Amino acid sequence: MSDSEYSLPLPPNQKHSMTTNRTFTMIKPDAVVAGNSGAIIKMIEEAGFRIVAIKKTQLTTDRAGQFYAVHSERPFYNDLRTYMSSGSIIPMILEKDNAVADFRKLIGATNPAQAEEGTIRKLYAKSIEANAIHGSDSDENAQIEGSFFFAGTDEF
Numbered sequence: 001m002s003d004s005e006y007s008l009p010l011p012p013n014q015k016h017s018m019t020t021n022r023t024f025t026m027i028k029p030d031a032v033v034a035g036n037s038g039a040i041i042k043m044i045e046e047a048g049f050r051i052v053a054i055k056k057t058q059l060t061t062d063r064a065g066q067f068y069a070v071h072s073e074r075p076f077y078n079d080l081r082t083y084m085s086s087g088s089i090i091p092m093i094l095e096k097d098n099a100v101a102d103f104r105k106l107i108g109a110t111n112p113a114q115a116e117e118g119t120i121r122k123l124y125a126k127s128i129e130a131n132a133i134h135g136s137d138s139d140e141n142a143q144i145e146g147s148f149f150f151a152g153t154d155e156f
């Protein structure tokens with residue numbers, strides 16, 4: 001049997017890690033400080049997402065910069081690092097069929113002024129920067145962003 005034909009079974013807690021049914025989110029400092037995290041988590045669960053991993057934490061400015069490194073050339077990058085390290089955040093890994101796309105529909109457009117009625121950002125975002133919640137934009141980034149917060153934990 002060649003190496004490519006031989007595959008070990010994945011541990012139970014990794015059986016979905018390469019599939020497309022997970023996304024990553026974090027509730028941002030504006031929503032946590034406003035006391036909206038409970039209402040937001042309720043919306044997420046009522047939309048059919050299962051919480052695989054969750055914690056409350058705070059980023060340093062450097063860690064916030066690493067998370068958003070893809071935006072390092074954008075004019076808002078420094079403000080974003082400062083804002084994202086200004087208070088507690090609640091990162092989560094979520095599971096549902098079609099998780100990435102369905103979750104982006106649930107949260108709405110980045111700019112709350114353009115977000116559809118009933119979306120999380122329409123309801124809770126304060127501005128284009130303090131926009132209540134993040135959602136991964138691809139399966140690949142969901143994996144990378146989930147690992148950023150949960151690599152090495154049982155949940156992940």
Ligand code: CMP
Binds near residue numbers: 080133
């Ligand atoms: P998010 O979806 O987490 O991805 C990048 C973040 O950068 C975004 O949400 C906002 O918080 C922030 N952002 C994006 N565009 C702007 C902008 N034009 N001005 C300020 N902040 C922005």
